Amino acid sequence: MNIIVPIKQVPDLVEELEIDSSGKDLDREWLKFKVNEYDDHALEEALLLKEEFGGTVTAIALDGNDIDKALYAAAAKGADKVVKVTGLDAHVSNHQAARALANVIQGMGADLVFTGVQSVEDRDGQLGVLLAHYLNMPHISVVTGVTVAGSNVVVKKEYSGGIYAEFEAATPIVLGIQAARETPRYVPVAKVRRAMSSTEMEEVSAGDVSVSAGSSVSRMFKPVSGGKAEMLSGSAEDVAGKLVEIIKSKS
Amino acid sequence: MANNIFVIAEHLNGKVEDITYEMLGKAKELAASAGGEAVAVLLGSGAKGLAGDFAAGKVLYVDSPQLAEFNPEAYCKTIASLVNSHAPKAVLVGNTSQGMDIAAGLSIDCGLPLIAYASDLSAGNVTSQLYGGKMNVESAVEGDRFIASVLAGAFPTDAGKGSGAAVEDVPAPDLSGLKIKFKQLHEPEGGDVDITASDVLVSVGRGIQNEENLEIVQEFADKLGAALSCSRPIVDNKWLPKTRQVGKSGLKVKPKVYIAIGISGAPEHIEGMKDAECIIAINTDANAPIFDFAHYGTTEDLFDVVPAMTGKL
Ligand SMILES: Cc1cc2nc3c(=O)[nH]c(=O)nc-3n(C[C@H](O)[C@H](O)[C@H](O)COP(=O)(O)OP(=O)(O)OC[C@H]3O[C@@H](n4cnc5c(N)ncnc54)[C@H](O)[C@@H]3O)c2cc1C
Numbered sequence A: 001m002n003i004i005v006p007i008k009q010v011p012d013l014v015e016e017l018e019i020d021s022s023g024k025d026l027d028r029e030w031l032k033f034k035v036n037e038y039d040d041h042a043l044e045e046a047l048l049l050k051e052e053f054g055g056t057v058t059a060i061a062l063d064g065n066d067i068d069k070a071l072y073a074a075a076a077k078g079a080d081k082v083v084k085v086t087g088l089d090a091h092v093s094n095h096q097a098a099r100a101l102a103n104v105i106q107g108m109g110a111d112l113v114f115t116g117v118q119s120v121e122d123r124d125g126q127l128g129v130l131l132a133h134y135l136n137m138p139h140i141s142v143v144t145g146v147t148v149a150g151s152n153v154v155v156k157k158e159y160s161g162g163i164y165a166e167f168e169a170a171t172p173i174v175l176g177i178q179a180a181r182e183t184p185r186y187v188p189v190a191k192v193r194r195a196m197s198s199t200e201m202e203e204v205s206a207g208d209v210s211v212s213a214g215s216s217v218s219r220m221f222k223p224v225s226g227g228k229a230e231m232l233s234g235s236a237e238d239v240a241g242k243l244v245e246i247i248k249s250k251s
Numbered sequence B: 001m002a003n004n005i006f007v008i009a010e011h012l013n014g015k016v017e018d019i020t021y022e023m024l025g026k027a028k029e030l031a032a033s034a035g036g037e038a039v040a041v042l043l044g045s046g047a048k049g050l051a052g053d054f055a056a057g058k059v060l061y062v063d064s065p066q067l068a069e070f071n072p073e074a075y076c077k078t079i080a081s082l083v084n085s086h087a088p089k090a091v092l093v094g095n096t097s098q099g100m101d102i103a104a105g106l107s108i109d110c111g112l113p114l115i116a117y118a119s120d121l122s123a124g125n126v127t128s129q130l131y132g133g134k135m136n137v138e139s140a141v142e143g144d145r146f147i148a149s150v151l152a153g154a155f156p157t158d159a160g161k162g163s164g165a166a167v168e169d170v171p172a173p174d175l176s177g178l179k180i181k182f183k184q185l186h187e188p189e190g191g192d193v194d195i196t197a198s199d200v201l202v203s204v205g206r207g208i209q210n211e212e213n214l215e216i217v218q219e220f221a222d223k224l225g226a227a228l229s230c231s232r233p234i235v236d237n238k239w240l241p242k243t244r245q246v247g248k249s250g251l252k253v254k255p256k257v258y259i260a261i262g263i264s265g266a267p268e269h270i271e272g273m274k275d276a277e278c279i280i281a282i283n284t285d286a287n288a289p290i291f292d293f294a295h296y297g298t299t300e301d302l303f304d305v306v307p308a309m310t311g312k313l
């Protein structure tokens, strides 16, 4: 199987998020980025399939937001090829990002495309589903396990409450991975550094991306809720004492 | 037709999901101001009866053996053909496991803008919750038609329930040659602990850092006589079984007291616990969205507060 894994850098939510002067976007000057956690799962599932059934794994990403590091990390984990798509602004809509990736993936002879199921900033739709429709491939999202059966794949899709559905699908297909069967592998920094010097990153132009999301952000704001929590003050001991009292009185 | 609001009804295992009623209630409101009606779109096989309590102006029902169970490909094709032929003003789809397979595809196949993670909707203005609940954005739509994927729990169910909506049978489009085949539905295996039955839940998130540290919260839960539940990453790391997961893809819980420890409060987690009677949050990040839902909170380090609480029990 020839598996393509699109990966994306997203703002690390542990950092404080600020709004820029336009009032419509995050202030990106000091933002720290990290790989979307579901992309780690997508890559893991792809590598597991490759180990079991053979094939190749290609990580692909749009340029920007410190992406080289993420692509080299994918190579260090076992991706055979890494591709960077150039010529686009890093803040294009997901419709345009999907169009660009579709332009490039179209000629790659993919059997499977594994995206992360979603990211924290896909306002105009999950890229995986958009990509599938541009590629004219079927799509299943919220996937928690993939196995190969001949030229087909058997796919687990998760619902709520621990219920999941099993589908059998012909390839090629795009799958939005929620969780790999195994915890994503860890790769030490030294190995990523080695990958940086031993991996050849392919750069490909995005091509024609004249599609539109059909909407734009008019305002970004921090949520204000009516019932903000009553914050307890004092030392950890004091707070612990108050919390124990509250728990006892409410239960 | 052009002023109608479509709601894509969702069902699993022969039961209509709450999101359907939540969206129907909102759709009625939007339709009233647009001068149209709320139209529920129901797909299934022998499932017409599910529409019995839909508060809709009309129900469009498509029956086919291929639609008996949710199938991303068959559902996308069928719904896209309905949206294209009826040209509603807006289409509401649940931001659920099923809806996530429908909404973005519709956007392409019907050439309509999609606004995802909608937590509020009015004509031409949609609010989305992004960045794990840390930021909201309002979107302006070009033209006046759009698709929104709606967060579960954003609107009440009551307004979407009623009786007597007329059901119109619509023939299914050609669904031969599907590349995706539904095989079967798997029910969850019973767990050691039923977290939905516990009056008090001690719930742990990624803030606990590693598997060994779970002992700290387990000991607290034991002393308190509470069950231990968790957020999704704890399950994905295989530190606790799936049966302990609270949220969108886990279980919905309504305990008297829910103690969220090192949990940020992403929308997918909030969906599962926001109806708890008393929510307590322990999180070092004062901006964590969990504090918008909690009744009591502290930004003290969990590694200080939790052992201290255990010591007082
Ligand atoms: C389709 C889908 C379904 C999903 N379903 C679910 C679901 O059912 N349930 C669910 O929970 N998630 C679900 N998620 C995932 C969800 O989006 C979040 O990623 C997840 O809830 C985050 O878990 P968390 O809060 O434990 O981790 P994080 O978001 O990483 O938060 C950890 C928190 O711990 C705090 N912290 C760190 N150290 C300390 C300390 N020493 N003391 C106190 N606090 C500390 C941090 O400030 C942070 O706020 C789903 C996602 C998708 C895409």
Ligand SMILES: Nc1ncnc2c1ncn2[C@@H]1O[C@H](COP(=O)(O)O)[C@@H](O)[C@H]1O
Residues within 6 Å of the ligand: A005, A006, A007, A008, A036, A038, A039, A042, A060, A061, A062, A094, A097, A101, A114, A115, A116, A117, A118, A119, A120, A121, A122, A125, A126, A127, A128
């Ligand atoms: N700019 C991008 N480059 C490569 N892949 C992307 C990009 N944006 C989104 N993706 C893929 O689509 C998935 C879902 O992201 P999103 O559409 O932002 O929810 C991600 O996990 C990636 O697999």
